Structures are given as C-alpha cells and as structure tokens.
Amino acid sequence: MNELMEQVNKTPIEIALGIDEEGMTTARKLYAFLDLAQGQFSRWAKSNIVDNEFATESEDYWGFDINVEGNKTQDYKLTAHFAKKLSMKGNGEKAEEAREYFTHLEERVKQKAIDFSQLSPELQMFSRIFQSVAEQQLEQKRQAEKVEQLDKKVDSIxxxxxxxxxxxxxxxxxxxxxxxxxxxxxxxxxxxxxxxxxxxxxxxxxxxxxxxxxxxxxxxxxxxxxxxxxxxxxxxxxxxxxxxxxxxxxxxxxxxxxxxxxxxxxxx
Structure with missing residues (x-):
C-alpha cells in the first residue's frame, strides 16, 4: 500500500526514471529514458560510468547485480548530479527533460539542507572544516571536467x-x-x-x-x-x-x- 501511495505521489518522469527516496535513479532506467541504442547498454555503461575518470565509485555511482531473463547482469545507482552529467551527453527532448529534472532535484536537495546555525559551536566548526574540504574537492573536479570538455572541443574543432x-x-x-x-x-x-x-x-x-x-x-x-x-x-x-x-x-x-x-x- 505504501509503495502504491509513493507511485501516486510521483511525477511521470520520476516513475520513468525510478527515482528512489534518496533522489537517485539507475543507469538502466536513465538509458531507457534517453532512448539510447538498444543492446548497447553494457558498452555505454563501461565507457560513461565504469571507465569515466571523472566519476567516483561509491560517490557518484554504486554498482549492483540484477537478474534479466534469468541472467545476472550489472546495473548502477546514480546520484542526481551524476545522472544530470550523463544526460548532457544526449540529444533531443528526452535528454533536455532529464537535465531539467535533475537540476531541479539538486535544488530541492539543497533547500532541505540542515540549518547549521542550530548546532553547537564545536559541530559548527567541524561543519565549516568539512564544507571547506568538500568545496575544494568539488572545485578540483569541476576544473578537471572543464579541461576534459575543452580537450574534446579542441579535438572536434x-x-x-x-x-x-x-x-x-x-x-x-x-x-x-x-x-x-x-x-x-x-x-x-x-x-x-x-x-x-x-x-x-x-x-x-x-x-x-x-x-x-x-x-x-x-x-x-x-x-x-x-x-x-x-x-x-x-x-x-x-x-x-x-x-x-x-x-x-x-x-x-x-x-x-x-x-x-x-x-x-x-x-x-
């Protein structure tokens, strides 16, 4: 009954992407939603997820086994941020719809952030330290992504x-x-x-x-x-x-x- 209520409360795109309570989708759900080539999921996942030097396992994605027609195969849980980046590689209305959805999802997550002003001075200090380290790491990743995009753009030119x-x-x-x-x-x-x-x-x-x-x-x-x-x-x-x-x-x-x-x- 609870699962049925959750489905009723979800939007069509959330149902199609199988968005869970943590705001994550799966690689196979995203691949199907983007209408990418049939039968090429494994190659796409290896290139864009497993071998992606700008993606970190257990941070951007988590691999897990599923059964497809009696055969064990691999799927991946994707964070909203990583799913948005993967959607950027697609073209057409579906890709644009996915990008907009994950962008709004990230904004909603930020709005639910803890009010750290209510924490003790000690926890606020640890929070600031953690936030500083996290921002530095994210900035490094953003710069690396920019370099990668620039390299690809130069190659295309x-x-x-x-x-x-x-x-x-x-x-x-x-x-x-x-x-x-x-x-x-x-x-x-x-x-x-x-x-x-x-x-x-x-x-x-x-x-x-x-x-x-x-x-x-x-x-x-x-x-x-x-x-x-x-x-x-x-x-x-x-x-x-x-x-x-x-x-x-x-x-x-x-x-x-x-x-x-x-x-x-x-x-x-």
Missing part, C-alpha cells in the same frame, strides 16, 4: 577544420565515427553514411546509385576484376566529381553541427 577536399574521405570518416558514438555506438555508421548520401543527392540533384551502377558497368567493360568492382561504393562516385566532393564536405560539416559533434563547426 581540429576534425572539422581538417575536413577539406584534399583529405575528405579520411576526415569525413572521423566525423561520422564521432556522430555514431554520440548516437550510442559504431553500429550507427551505416545509417549515418546513408543519411549523408541522401542529403548530398538532395543538395546536388544527383542519383548516386545510378552513377554507381554506370561506373560498375564501365569498369566491367574495361576488364576490371569483379572483386574490385564489388568494392565500389558511393564514395568512389563522389571522388570522380570535384563538385560532389565539395558538396559532400559541406554535408558532413552540416551533420557535425546537427548532431553536436562540435559546437563551433558553424564558424569553420
């Missing part, structure tokens, strides 16, 4: 600046890989490439599939081996036309902006 008609195949592949990781994993590369080809066709008024078919026929007539012909793809078609190369470079830069690979791509 380098990738987008490097994208030019002279090395377009290698540079565009780097950005497509980053977009795939942003979406949840390298399994998204194929879909991202297909999107880039579709955008190029719309922008340049061409049919890459027809050009690819014609290229294969021409090479067959010229005696090129079937194994080499089978390896041809849309990128080989683009490589034959300087205007298509320039158009594709422009498309990839626009996609970098769209998927948030770099915040400054628009200025390149």
């Amino acid at each position: 380098k990738d987008v600046i490097a994208l030019n008609p002279n090395s377009w195949r290698t540079d565009s592949a780097k950005i497509i890989n980053k977009i795939a990781l942003q979406m949840g994993g390298y399994e998204h590369i194929k879909a991202i490439r297909e999107e880039s080809y579709k955008l190029l066709e719309e922008r340049m008024g061409v049919a890459l599939s027809i050009r690819l078919s014609n290229k294969k026929k021409t090479q067959a007539l010229n005696g090129v081996s079937k194994s080499k012909i089978d390896k041809l793809n849309q990128l080989d078609v683009i490589a034959d036309d300087k205007k298509l190369i320039q158009g594709y470079v422009s498309v990839i830069k626009d996609m970098a902006i769209k998927y948030g690979v770099t915040e400054v791509a628009a200025y390149v």
Whole structure:
C-alpha cells in the first residue's frame, strides 16, 4: 500500500526514471529514458560510468547485480548530479527533460539542507572544516571536467577544420565515427553514411546509385576484376566529381553541427 501511495505521489518522469527516496535513479532506467541504442547498454555503461575518470565509485555511482531473463547482469545507482552529467551527453527532448529534472532535484536537495546555525559551536566548526574540504574537492573536479570538455572541443574543432577536399574521405570518416558514438555506438555508421548520401543527392540533384551502377558497368567493360568492382561504393562516385566532393564536405560539416559533434563547426 505504501509503495502504491509513493507511485501516486510521483511525477511521470520520476516513475520513468525510478527515482528512489534518496533522489537517485539507475543507469538502466536513465538509458531507457534517453532512448539510447538498444543492446548497447553494457558498452555505454563501461565507457560513461565504469571507465569515466571523472566519476567516483561509491560517490557518484554504486554498482549492483540484477537478474534479466534469468541472467545476472550489472546495473548502477546514480546520484542526481551524476545522472544530470550523463544526460548532457544526449540529444533531443528526452535528454533536455532529464537535465531539467535533475537540476531541479539538486535544488530541492539543497533547500532541505540542515540549518547549521542550530548546532553547537564545536559541530559548527567541524561543519565549516568539512564544507571547506568538500568545496575544494568539488572545485578540483569541476576544473578537471572543464579541461576534459575543452580537450574534446579542441579535438572536434581540429576534425572539422581538417575536413577539406584534399583529405575528405579520411576526415569525413572521423566525423561520422564521432556522430555514431554520440548516437550510442559504431553500429550507427551505416545509417549515418546513408543519411549523408541522401542529403548530398538532395543538395546536388544527383542519383548516386545510378552513377554507381554506370561506373560498375564501365569498369566491367574495361576488364576490371569483379572483386574490385564489388568494392565500389558511393564514395568512389563522389571522388570522380570535384563538385560532389565539395558538396559532400559541406554535408558532413552540416551533420557535425546537427548532431553536436562540435559546437563551433558553424564558424569553420
């Protein structure tokens, strides 16, 4: 009965995230809420939680075992602050909704803080010492996070600046890989490439599939081996036309902006 009343008093997002009495969610609940790639939770958790050098076990998260269809697997309890940071890596309305919720949750927790003026002078002194140490540690973590974000931003700037008609195949592949990781994993590369080809066709008024078919026929007539012909793809078609190369470079830069690979791509 008590559990039912708790559910009634919770908001839809709190129910979806499984927020407990301590204001914490779980990694699996957050992953599902953000609509991240199915079947990639373990990889995401290892990269963003376990191997995250800016996350501390037993402070930001706590691992625990659960059973999924009879198999023992791992999940993690997440503090509101850490869950908010993980939500910042997502895109779309769900990610924004999660970030806003965890921000408000942190504010509510602060409002419930103890009135230390009611404590004894001795406890107030220990409280001030603890608060000073805690603030120093948090500031160190914030500075470390800023450095990490700056490093990532610089890497992204380098990738987008490097994208030019002279090395377009290698540079565009780097950005497509980053977009795939942003979406949840390298399994998204194929879909991202297909999107880039579709955008190029719309922008340049061409049919890459027809050009690819014609290229294969021409090479067959010229005696090129079937194994080499089978390896041809849309990128080989683009490589034959300087205007298509320039158009594709422009498309990839626009996609970098769209998927948030770099915040400054628009200025390149």
